[in-house]
Amino acid sequence: MSGKSGKAAAGTALGRVAREARPFLRARTRALVRLGGWSTLEFAQTFLTGLAVARALDDGFLDGRTGTGLAWLALAALAAVPAALATRGVFARLADLVEPLRDGLVRRASAQALHTALTATGPTTAGPVSRITHQSEIARDGWAGLVLALRSFVFTTAGALAGLAALSPRLLLVVLPPLLLGIALFLATLPPMAARQREYLGADEDFAAHAGRAAAALRDIAATGGAARTVAEAERNVRVQATAARALARWAGVRVLALAICGRLPVLLLLFAIPWLTRHGLTGGALVGAFTYLTFSLGPAVYALLSLIGTAGGRLVVVLDRFTGPVRLPAPPTASAPAPAARATAAPVPAVAELRSVDFAYGPAARPVLDRLDLTLRPGDRLAVVGPSGSGKSTLASVLAGVAAPTGGEVRWLGRPAGELDPTAVRTLLPQQPYVFSGTLRDNLRYLRPKARDRELSATVAAIGLDALVERLGGLDTPLDPRRLSPGERQLVALGRAHLTTAPLLILDEATSELDPEAEARAEGALAERAGAVLTIAHRIGSAYRAGRVLVMDGTRTVEGTPAELLDRSALFRDLAGRWSHIPG
Numbered sequence: 001m002s003g004k005s006g007k008a009a010a011g012t013a014l015g016r017v018a019r020e021a022r023p024f025l026r027a028r029t030r031a032l033v034r035l036g037g038w039s040t041l042e043f044a045q046t047f048l049t050g051l052a053v054a055r056a057l058d059d060g061f062l063d064g065r066t067g068t069g070l071a072w073l074a075l076a077a078l079a080a081v082p083a084a085l086a087t088r089g090v091f092a093r094l095a096d097l098v099e100p101l102r103d104g105l106v107r108r109a110s111a112q113a114l115h116t117a118l119t120a121t122g123p124t125t126a127g128p129v130s131r132i133t134h135q136s137e138i139a140r141d142g143w144a145g146l147v148l149a150l151r152s153f154v155f156t157t158a159g160a161l162a163g164l165a166a167l168s169p170r171l172l173l174v175v176l177p178p179l180l181l182g183i184a185l186f187l188a189t190l191p192p193m194a195a196r197q198r199e200y201l202g203a204d205e206d207f208a209a210h211a212g213r214a215a216a217a218l219r220d221i222a223a224t225g226g227a228a229r230t231v232a233e234a235e236r237n238v239r240v241q242a243t244a245a246r247a248l249a250r251w252a253g254v255r256v257l258a259l260a261i262c263g264r265l266p267v268l269l270l271l272f273a274i275p276w277l278t279r280h281g282l283t284g285g286a287l288v289g290a291f292t293y294l295t296f297s298l299g300p301a302v303y304a305l306l307s308l309i310g311t312a313g314g315r316l317v318v319v320l321d322r323f324t325g326p327v328r329l330p331a332p333p334t335a336s337a338p339a340p341a342a343r344a345t346a347a348p349v350p351a352v353a354e355l356r357s358v359d360f361a362y363g364p365a366a367r368p369v370l371d372r373l374d375l376t377l378r379p380g381d382r383l384a385v386v387g388p389s390g391s392g393k394s395t396l397a398s399v400l401a402g403v404a405a406p407t408g409g410e411v412r413w414l415g416r417p418a419g420e421l422d423p424t425a426v427r428t429l430l431p432q433q434p435y436v437f438s439g440t441l442r443d444n445l446r447y448l449r450p451k452a453r454d455r456e457l458s459a460t461v462a463a464i465g466l467d468a469l470v471e472r473l474g475g476l477d478t479p480l481d482p483r484r485l486s487p488g489e490r491q492l493v494a495l496g497r498a499h500l501t502t503a504p505l506l507i508l509d510e511a512t513s514e515l516d517p518e519a520e521a522r523a524e525g526a527l528a529e530r531a532g533a534v535l536t537i538a539h540r541i542g543s544a545y546r547a548g549r550v551l552v553m554d555g556t557r558t559v560e561g562t563p564a565e566l567l568d569r570s571a572l573f574r575d576l577a578g579r580w581s582h583i584p585g
């Protein structure tokens with residue numbers, strides 16, 4: 001995300017949250033007024049503290065009247081009692097502001113979850129559960145902390161400034177400028193810091209998504225020789241994340257400076273101003289009273305508020321923004337309304353997989369392998385891909401499977417950007433060299449769907465043509481040694497695995513090359529019966545004819561059509577079909 005767009009996103013998040021907060025606060029004016037009422041006691045305590053110290057010194061101890069001095073100090077100590085009562089009252093009233101927020105967020109997240117469940121076409125995520133449980137609690141705690149700190153800041157600062165003014169209005173000339181400058185600088189850091197925070201989180205999510213995809217596709221990556229590319233992509237993600245973290249750290253430095261300006265600079269300036277203030281009649285007691293305000297009241301209140309805004313405040317905005325998505329529950333069905341199933345059939349079915357103007361090159365200076373390729377696979381589609389060696393068929397398979405990221409354009413699955421979905425739930429990619437591990441045939445077949453039932457296994461064995469292998473091994477539960485299976489048997493095991501998965505997209509990259517034509521036709525027929533779409537990189541012309549739809553790849557040029565159309569339109573397809581016709585299948 002660029003700095004500019006990050007800033008815009010953060011700005012809109014802040015704006016959205018502010019817009020949503022206004023009616024919430026308006027509806028709770030009474031709770032706010034009561035909270036303010038209790039907080040005035042805090043104002044009084046702060047105001048009294050510095051003033052009592054000044055009087056204790058000027059009228060008492062420095063004047064030789066110890067009793068008067070002690071009486072003023074006792075008054076300051078007594079002021080803590082109503083302030084303690086105020087804290088009790090504040091906490092009791094806090095619930096009126098905090099609990100409705102949590103309840104409202106939970107209601108909203110539940111509605112969002114229902115909306116998503118009723119309308120989403122792809123696999124659902126755990127996001128709504130997190131919003132209902134964890135994120136609503138973060139919002140509640142963050143909001144409570146912010147209300148407490150903001151209230152304390154307003155009343156303590158007002159009490160301290162009123163006390164300083166009562167001691168001598170000149171004190172405000174010394175204290176106010178650094179205070180206001182520090183706060184202004186701090187507020188100026190908020191939008192860029194929110195933007196950097198967002199960039200950092202985005203980079204973190206990208207890295208996690210890449211790691212998840214890579215972990216799920218380790219075998220495919222090893223088979224297609226994509227390890228170096230996967231590592232390079234991970235390194236790129238790490239670099240982006242490190243840049244975002246450094247930018248965030250720089251802004252954190254500016255924030256520390258802002259805190260120092262408003263928390264510490266007033267004390268320093270007051271020290272420098274002592275000669276000037278005393279020349280204008282400020283007494284020793286008033287000076288100590290002023291330092292009391294700065295070090296015991298103003299400094300801690302400023303520090304507490306600004307650091308809370310910096311931590312919980314940022315989290316609060318990010319979390320609240322996640323709740324402000326659209327919530328539109330579909331109207332309950334009426335007698336005259338069509339049933340959901342009927343509506344579903346009327347709605348356009350999203351493509352299982354889609355390439356939108358996809359480019360791919362193996363390096364910045366490398367010749368592109370895919371050039372603005374558009375491809376749509378709908379449920380029930382069978383597409384065979386043919387082309388000479390090196391024309392990009394395996395590259396297309398990797399990009400469609402989400403193993404290789406396109407250098408341009410977009411890969412979509414089930415109507416959504418591929419990066420948003422769990423690849424293992426959407427697609428199964430079978431390479432030419434399949435993986436069979438030591439273990440039973442049952443374990444091998446259930447590798448992608450560990451909970452497959454026995455009758456489903458039996459159906460797969462029969463459909464793919466694995467019965468002979470099961471018989472030879474002596475049953476599904478006999479341990480097998482992968483090295484003792486023939487290449488064709490290994491491919492049959494992998495095809496059985498693919499037959500058992502529920503992934504709606506199957507990509508076969510010459511995955512039947514070691515089978516004889518009959519076995520290949522049988523396995524392809526069985527896979528074609530599954531729901532979803534199948535893309536087959538054809539090894540024989542039979543695959544192209546069975547698929548009924550063919551994509552011919554010739555360099556970056558592609559032609560698509562039925563075999564009959566292509567015999568007419570594509571010299572390359574005619575050539576390949578002619579060559580293949582000498583090979584049985």
Ligand SMILES: Nc1ncnc2c1ncn2[C@@H]1O[C@H](COP(=O)(O)OP(=O)(O)OP(=O)(O)O)[C@@H](O)[C@H]1O
Pocket residue numbers: 225226362369387388389390391392393394395396
């Ligand atoms: N990891 C890689 N790094 C660099 N170039 C690559 C890489 N993999 C493939 N290529 C190049 O990309 C182009 C397309 O290769 P790809 O393997 O997709 O073609 P193909 O049609 O599947 O070939 P075949 O039928 O021989 O398997 C070729 O020029 C190939 O040399």
